[in-house]
Amino acid sequence: MTKVLIPSGALGLGYDKAALARGIALGPDLIAIDGGSTDSGPSYLGRGVSKYARESTKAEWQNLIEARIAANCPLVIGTAGTCGTDSTVDWLYEITLEILSDLGASAKIARLYSEQDPSQIARTTLTPLSAAPNVDAQTVERCTHIVALAGAEQINAALNTGADIIIAGRTTDTAIIAALPLANGDHAGGAWHGAKIGECGALCTTAPQSGTIMVEFDATGFNITPMGDDATATPHTVSAHMLYENSDPFILYEPGGHLDVTATRYTDVDGCTVRAEGSVWVPSDTYTVKLEGARITGYQTIAMALLRDAHYVANAQDWCDDIIKHHAAKAADRMGLDPNTWHAELRVIGQNAVLGDLENKPPTATELGVLAIITAPDQQTASTLAKLMNPYLLHHQLTRGEEMPTFAFPFSPAEIDRGAAYEFVLHHVMELADPMDAFRLEVTDV
């Protein structure tokens, strides 16, 4: 039997300290927390940085290091620093050293690195997953960062070093939780399924904000128990969590196989704990890991104008289309740019900014925001193109001969350089002969 304590859905999200203390008192075998996700977009992977403030990360990570000392068990974080690149593993490692020094504590630390060399991945045979974009070797080579998602095997390699603290680069959300029960010989389907249910902390309970849950794995399944005062798990809250951010609520692919929960039975144990049995782990013939990559798609400058005049609000799309035409002509004339090398868009906020062409409701706004987004091969060009746009956003007339209108600008300067814009380019798997082939372990005594 293996008890894994999960403080919250991600480091940086916060959790109920009393709930964490209750979990520690129950004697967990491991404390596991997720450190990242692709959900905030490609920029974090593209730059190799965390989305959370260092201050939040340090405060919460210190609490967990103290919890680990109190519970006398290992602490593991997966996808450290949002994206799990080598740079974010090292960032959290530095924070860890500071914390240990502040606490006067010692620890054996294992770092699991998941980052890949783009030029090597460009020469590797990759298998596209469903809805993967088309990529060629050049696209892959231009990624600023590529990571492979580690599974249970790599986490167990880190645990087997005897480390007290494991800082892992990109892993699957479930691997950090499933690894120890799998190593302990608990039910494999239960290990992966319990890990999937637990990976978002108390999101699978009636009180998501309480954060902390305990998952107990055994020979036939798992029990899930919220640690928060007012939280309960019900068969509905637990089974419904399989819907969350999953394209298929019954099948989950992982390195080395897939989980099938079609036949799982969920039972209410005592009004607070839910037990699940019947989940099936189906090993695959080959061992594959998923890759994530991001590359620079261009450099952006944005600007915004606000329309309040009823005539312009009513004709906003025509006004935008006309500006795009005039601006393109001016860019060709003043800058001599090939129109295929840059892109300008005016997004009408209050009309269809969220859904674009899919919007099917008529606009009803009193005022509208017009967000100009310029994308170009370099920042200077994007910035110059936005400056050429400025006079139109300020004064463009719908009809010749009318008195020159002026629109509201919220800022001076009106243009805001956004720096590099990134895009995700990989939704592929690669085969490994040995699970550790694409990963590296560094162990230090601090």
Place this chain on the structure above:
Amino acid sequence: MSNLSQIVQKVRSKNAGPFWLTIDIFCGTPEAYAQIVDGLSTQRVAALFKTNADDLKRFDIADLNVVKFSLPRPTIQGARDDRDMHGAGWAPLVAELEIN
């Protein structure tokens, strides 16, 4: 005729990774579930996204009173033309459908 959101508890859309979108219709009761299963065709949801029904995965989950649709994201998350990083803004399209 009612608006779908007047029948069900909640409609949620989320990224399922950067390349997929998933929409969960939490019906709340077996009666509402039956009404949605009978009254909402996959074709109608596909039409909202200007795509083919073949591109959608549909799961009718009676145990949860949930109808779930998954489809390749209309734009890849965070790409230049993407308008909604977390994918939550597509849910109203489904919530506003008229159901018999």
